[in-house]
Amino acid sequence: MIRVGKAMLFPIPLNLSFSRFTIGGKLHGELRRVLKEGKFDLIHIHEGLVPFLPLLTIRYSDARKVLTFHAGFDRSLWYGIMRPILEPYFNELDAVIAVSEVAVNSHRQYFPGKYRVIPNGVDVGKFQPTGKKVEALLKYKYRVLFVGRLEPRSGLPYLLKAMTHVVRAVPEVVLVVVGEGPYRYKYQRMVPPHVAQHIIWCGRVLPESGLPCYYRTADLFVAPSPGGHSFGITLLEAMSTGIPVVASSIPGYRQLVDDGETGLLVLPGDVNALAEKIIMLLHDTQLRHILGSNGRRKALRFAWDKVADAVEKVYYELL
Numbered sequence: 001m002i003r004v005g006k007a008m009l010f011p012i013p014l015n016l017s018f019s020r021f022t023i024g025g026k027l028h029g030e031l032r033r034v035l036k037e038g039k040f041d042l043i044h045i046h047e048g049l050v051p052f053l054p055l056l057t058i059r060y061s062d063a064r065k066v067l068t069f070h071a072g073f074d075r076s077l078w079y080g081i082m083r084p085i086l087e088p089y090f091n092e093l094d095a096v097i098a099v100s101e102v103a104v105n106s107h108r109q110y111f112p113g114k115y116r117v118i119p120n121g122v123d124v125g126k127f128q129p130t131g132k133k134v135e136a137l138l139k140y141k142y143r144v145l146f147v148g149r150l151e152p153r154s155g156l157p158y159l160l161k162a163m164t165h166v167v168r169a170v171p172e173v174v175l176v177v178v179g180e181g182p183y184r185y186k187y188q189r190m191v192p193p194h195v196a197q198h199i200i201w202c203g204r205v206l207p208e209s210g211l212p213c214y215y216r217t218a219d220l221f222v223a224p225s226p227g228g229h230s231f232g233i234t235l236l237e238a239m240s241t242g243i244p245v246v247a248s249s250i251p252g253y254r255q256l257v258d259d260g261e262t263g264l265l266v267l268p269g270d271v272n273a274l275a276e277k278i279i280m281l282l283h284d285t286q287l288r289h290i291l292g293s294n295g296r297r298k299a300l301r302f303a304w305d306k307v308a309d310a311v312e313k314v315y316y317e318l319l
Helices: 027-038 053-060 077-091 101-108 156-169 184-189 211-217 233-240 271-282 285-302 304-318
Strands: 012-014 017-019 042-047 064-069 095-098 142-147 173-178 199-203 220-223 245-248 264-266
Touching: 027 053, 042 053, 042 304, 053 064, 053 077, 064 101, 064 304, 095 101, 095 304, 142 156, 142 211, 142 233, 142 271, 156 173, 156 184, 156 271, 173 211, 211 233, 220 233, 220 271, 233 245, 233 285, 245 271, 264 271, 271 285, 285 304
Parallel strands: 042 064, 064 095, 142 173, 142 220, 173 199, 220 245, 245 264
Antiparallel strands: 012 017
16 A cells, blocks of 8 residues: 555535545655556546545546546535536546446536446455354343444434434333544434433444444444435445344435335434334344345345456456
């Protein structure tokens, strides 16, 4: 791994999340040196036409260039304003990939052209039903899991509000929150004391340091995002681990979750419906098993070897 530049000190609010662009006074020189010394035949750029590293890479590299779009949105102020400037960069690309149809539709409105859909993948060997669990959590009868950044796009406040109803119906339940973010303390303060004792804040847990264990320990996984996702990586991880999911019915999630078959969908922001689905699943062991098994089978279609084969095919077409 070769690092060039550095991340911005202060993140920029973007698409219900926060982004840090690569900057640095030496970024231009460092990047040109890496490109010259590497003599690359092909360069694969991820994220989008955003400042500054992706654009500089397109400008300075003579290699074949592939770009993958990940974001999903209805409209983009950045692309709307900067489109005339960014179009020449887009036209320099030899292949364009998007992780979902949602990502395609988001970007095609600004940059028409040929897009290939190649989804994100999941390590189905690491995220699998059998294996170690988090022993400290097994003392709780029911365990609901949330994994994600603690920011508006995650939708965690809707789940925290739903837990008021869930705790009343299922007193033995705990919500396990895995993740960090700028809104952590705000979210913690919004929880009533009688609900707070049913919530366990675990902080950030990396895949290589035990994240699959948290999925395996859970009875169900909840993704309450109000929008802004073109895909659902944490949903895919949960499905691969064989646990049922309850998710917002947003386009990026509907591509993964078949309502009533591989999980349950609720309208974004509908706290009562979210609580009802969680309570229903906690009371129905058989349904949890069916949804979890179906989810695992679907997740296998997103195994990294299949995704890598699709990306590799694009490379061979260009070289």
